[in-house]
Amino acid sequence: MSYSFDKLPIHDLLVPVVSASAALARLDERLHSSPVRTGWIERTHFLDAAAALWLEGELVQMEDLVLHDERMDVRAPTHELTRAHAVLRARRRIHAAKPDWALSRAGLRELAGLSAPQEEGPADQSRDHASVPGVGHQDDELVVGATGDKADPLAAHFAALDAVLERANLLLDGKRVERRPDSVEETAQPVPLRVRSELVYDLEWDESARMAEWTAVLERTEGLPAMLRAVVLLDAWEQINVLQHGGWLGGLLVASLLRREGLTLHHLPCLHLGSRAIARERRRSPDQTRRLLAFLSSIEAAVELGIKEHDKLMLAKAQMERRLAKRRSNSRLPELIELVLARPMVSTTMIQKALKVTQQGAINLVEELALREMTGRKRFRAWGVL
Template structure:
């Protein structure tokens, strides 16, 4: 028995997918329902953005420390950011952008354009047009100054031409004349550098094929549609330098279908628990089953994280009893729940306190230091 035919020749076996599909649907619905009524909903969403961004780079074979990502996000790096760290931060910003907009925004033409970094923006001071205008203005000023000099000395231009001719003659006689060097060719605006992009890689055509799969899966169970979309992205590879965007778009589709209205599913975190041999299997059914199990793993991990945050909130709430109304401890509790870790500098910036005040608040709340360092320390919630 088949449920959906993707390309007219390769059907999806319902018998093999039914079990993993039902489990994934049930787990995802349970997590979203619990988050919709949870007092730690906002903190959960903010924390999972960091974990999923780090997992996205892990799936590509790059290791990004969540601690470095948190500090980089607050512009408080303790070391020079690596290329992998900046890419993870791009994933983090993309997740926040998807959540901050309407559920149907990410899959719209405008949303895709902005997520790909091709949104229309205003020109800044570094744009070539402004540089050209400035150069032309400088050239005009120099021309005016030269004209004034020529008025003062009518033979200045002639003497300059004679000096240039004598200089070229001397170089020729000395055998030092060189062939004119042509300026380096620059890539025209709107064209991609062939040293960075494959000229034969038609991103627009591949993305159009992927969107065709999106249209054909309309009406199917949301998680099954997500599996088909994810597999199509993995096989077609529409974008050369943004492979991680596929998981976010699949999560956005689930959000658009109201399957996950309270959060953006952390597909990278779930797929991280699935062996690469299963995620990259030659058999498509095996890949789809691996994806469905990854969704289940993401939901189960989310439920555990939610329970852990609820327990931590209850424990920290006990320390707030009897505090004055202007105490900073409640704000620190919200900050700790929304970040995988916090540093004294982050507490100073968000709570507007001194360094000594930040350390006193940490001691009063009973947070545990998680780095083991004497300097650049950080605190967080340990399971």
């Protein structure tokens, strides 16, 4: 579809745009010299990832997401949890990269998982599809890259299992095992290409064309104020409906745009978290002006929630540091405080792994800080700050 923004009601949007820009700048300036900035950023990655799935109608428990990120799941991960973790990894990837990376050609291809340009060869295409961490291709069908003929869907999996078992047996026998290739370039065999299954994807849904339409809007909005440009692009992403199973990517790309334009130099805005506070009727309204105003309100809501989270962490840090008085210089409590501030919650295993203490030692440290138990369980417990 074609997205138009030629008749924007500037007079209705001017004051909300200025207000949202000022609020976002205040939050970023507060984080500039904050002692809990690193912990705040890490915690908001989790919060925004869970909010992204909430907007799509899926509920992901924060404790499950934290434990899954640490590879300490207490149960088999659900599909929703896996998708939330994909959002989490994408946020971390964008935040760790340069401000202009996400909206570059390479960044969009990696995050969206779109097919490579036609001038690239089969090996380049297979590498792009195999390495993309964004939308995911768990249900894709394997096709032999060299001939294009369909193979047994389970043959590749069984072959991989056989190779792992053979290597394990050789290692147990004390024999030398050659290093496995780390990249596609090191492999001598052709790598299978992935094509999307008709059971999961609509093959007539041209994501590349839709992405080209959205990037055209990105180019046409150059020269507009950064905040106005951001909400227009966010609305365009929703209206064009670029990706079938990765609608959450639009919020991350727009957040990256705000960082690239200099409104947020020290954090990546949590646009999904702010959208939770806005009624769906406003965000999905048929009226374009009402949608844009809703997106501006969501940014202000995200800033308000971010300030509350920051104040909560500052208060918790001050309260926990009072318990450090008259402690030994080699006490592990300062390390535990940093760990608790950097995660929405921590488990006994996480404390053991990070602080190199025993299970009972981890429990004793938790009791000394008087942390709040978040799960209400007697086993597989997790703690956090108020």
